[in-house]
Amino acid sequence: MTIDNKTILxxxxRTEGQIRGIQKMIDDEKECIDIITQLSAVRSSIDRVMGMIVAENLKNCLEHPENSADEQAKKMEQAINMIIKK
Incomplete structure (x- = not known):
C-alpha cells in the first residue's frame, strides 16, 4: 500500500479541524474532560500520520536500497529511531 500526499494532507x-474545535471548546468553557478527550484524539491522529510517513519511508528503503550498505543501514536506523522515539 502506497500512502500518497493527498491521504496524509x-x-x-481533519486534525486541524479538530484543533479549531478544541479552541472553540475552550472559548465556550466546555468541561475539562471533554477538552482532554479531544486533545487525546488529536495526539492519536498525529501519531498515526507520523507512523504512515515512517512506514512509507521504510518501505521505500527496502524497495529501493542505496548502493552503499552503510548508507542503507543508516537510513533504516533513522526510520526505526523515529518509530521508537516516543
Missing part, C-alpha cells in the same frame, strides 16, 4: 486537515 487529508488526515492533517
Amino acid at each position: 487529508n488526515r492533517l486537515k
